[in-house]
Amino acid sequence: AQSVTQLGSHVSVSEGALVLLRCNYSSSVPPYLFWYVQYPNQGLQLLLKYTSAATLVKGINGFEAEFKKSETSFHLTKPSAHMSDAAEYFCAVSDARQLTFGSGTQLTVLP
């Protein structure tokens, strides 16, 4: 069984500030981990993925995430938020058969 917990359903940051979106996972097998972004009324866009290579994963739009096995975490960060980063972010874990999503975090960027 696998599960994902995203702490904080809503996160607000000022433009230019650090973005930190938290994700903890549970998996009975070595996990594949993903972050997706969803803009209103659109599908999901892959930001980055971890597949057992480097623990620090760099993605698109300046985002990165670090896989910490000891903490079972895969938090998403971006050094400087931009207004265009405002969206819903989903963390997901895969056992190679299916994806299990977290409940999502709505990111608001304040001017």
Added chain:
Amino acid sequence: GAVVSQHPSWVICKSGTSVKIECRSLDFQATTMFWYRQFPKQSLMLMATSNEGSKATYEQGVEKDKFLINHASLTLSTLTVTSAHPEDSSFYICSAKKSTDTQYFGPGTRLTVL
């Protein structure tokens, strides 16, 4: 690239009618496609896994006779909502698997049943 399209992007239908939604992988072949449902302000819930040339595998609680899935080719899967009712109104998203680990998502279809 890994582009997945869905058609239509939105549809309004009357209660009791059927609606077909198409999902296509445009630049890669996908042996496996997935159908998700998303309610407002909620996460995605997997409805079914569709493998080319075989019957779809439905998640617990999803009515296979109501949500018909056909995966006729390596680039096309369809979801048909039969005898739609207002409670079927939702955002339906498909995805296609390009490799063993990554799913690429379509833009979604907004279904409204009157």
